[in-house]
Amino acid sequence: MHGTHNAQLAERPAETITRSQTLLFAASVGIIVTNLFAPQTLVGLIGPSLGAAASESGLVSMATLLGYAAGLFFLVPLSDLVENRVLVLRMLGAAALAAAIASFAPSATSLLAVLFVLGAACSCIQVLVPVAASMAPPGQDGRVIGDVMSGLMVGILLSRPLASLAADAFGWRAFYGISAAALALLAILLGLALPRRRPLAHTSYATLIASLLELLRQEPVLRRRALTASLVMAAFSVFWTAVALRLSAAPFELGQRGIALFALAGAGGAAVTPIFGRAGDRGFTRPVTIACHLGLIAALGLATWAGAATGGGWLPLLLMGASAVLLDIGVTGDQTLGRRAVNLLQPKARGRLNGLFVGIFFIGGAVGSLLAGVTWAWGGWNAVCAAGAVFGVAALVVDWVG
Helix, strand or coil: CHHHHHHHHHHCCCCCCCHHHHHHHHHHHHHHHHHHHCHHHHHHHHHHHCCCCHHHHHHHHHHHHHHHHHHHHHCHHHHHCCCHHHHHHHHHHHHHHHHHHHCCCCCHHHHHHHHHHHHHHHHHHHHHHHHHHHCCCCCCHHHHHHHHHHHHHHHHHHHHHHHHHHHHHHCHHHHHHHHHHHHHHHHHHHHHHCCCCCCCCCCCHHHHHHHHHHHHHHCHHHHHHHHHHHHHHHHHHHHHHHHHHHHCCCCCCCCHHHHHHHHHHHHHHHHHHHHHHHHHHCCCHHHHHHHHHHHHHHHHHHHHHHHCCCCCCCHHHHHHHHHHHHHHHHHHHHHHHHHHHHHCCCHHHHHHHHHHHHHHHHHHHHHHHHHHHHHHHHHHHHHHHHHHHHHHHHHHHHHHHC
């Protein structure tokens, strides 16, 4: 017990996180994460401009996400081996360079390679979150993680509309130019603000990567929280991948700009993220997690009702907007509480635990994106909502078994 206490003291920087540092962390992860989801909006513009076939256009959005997955499993574990400030700055520098090159990419093949590198470098998000948690005052890890996660979720939800608006005004290359400048500025600001965090692990990189499966086997909390996070992320992806298709049809008949504004409204759900972190600190993790999963199921029921509307007017759109906000609240609540629980497991392995947690829920998001197209083609909006609700029910089952 005494040894564990000393280990935690060694791992926790002497500097306690300030309000301005928390805001910087939240803004940083929000800005970085836009690069992962923006390509989903830009695919229709990038493919034709580079002469890619329609069947190849989808690879543009997948390249960044595949790179991110690779970064989670092969770069993020380095945070348990390498001094974290240096690691973050190098990854941000690589991301800024990749985004700058993407803005000048001459062909689809070169763009795919650069976007893969950009996605991998953006996994520095999962180095920043544990650093922020390690700077939290004792017993307030959940509050800090919740505050930082709110920035992450706002970034995810705003990435599509912001990319859409930037591309509409200046072309898709401008988005990557703006992103490169933002990432370079972040590297400067974080270079000034980040404390040094030297990890406790003393081992080789190969041993570190091999230990990922062992950590998954050792930690039932990690397995359970990663599983529910992957299920709710699948529901999130099913909804947000298909909702643009539903909103472009009657009775909504929204154009690209209207859909972008709808996504902006949906981002309101991220505002409550800090509340979930504080609930975890006060011992309410289990009941609040169950409430999040029930809320997610209710959101998909509301979305089904809104999508069934045939008449005009604002009511169907307001109901769909309410369902989007409720869904986002459920997803952010589950992920914030899950991330808090995982960060409290093993101080020595924080980087690897975060990489595993995010990597696993990321797989759920990919499955949801894939299912969105299949269910839409098979049964329209009702099938999409039903698929999302099934994931929510599965998360409830995991809560009950756990």
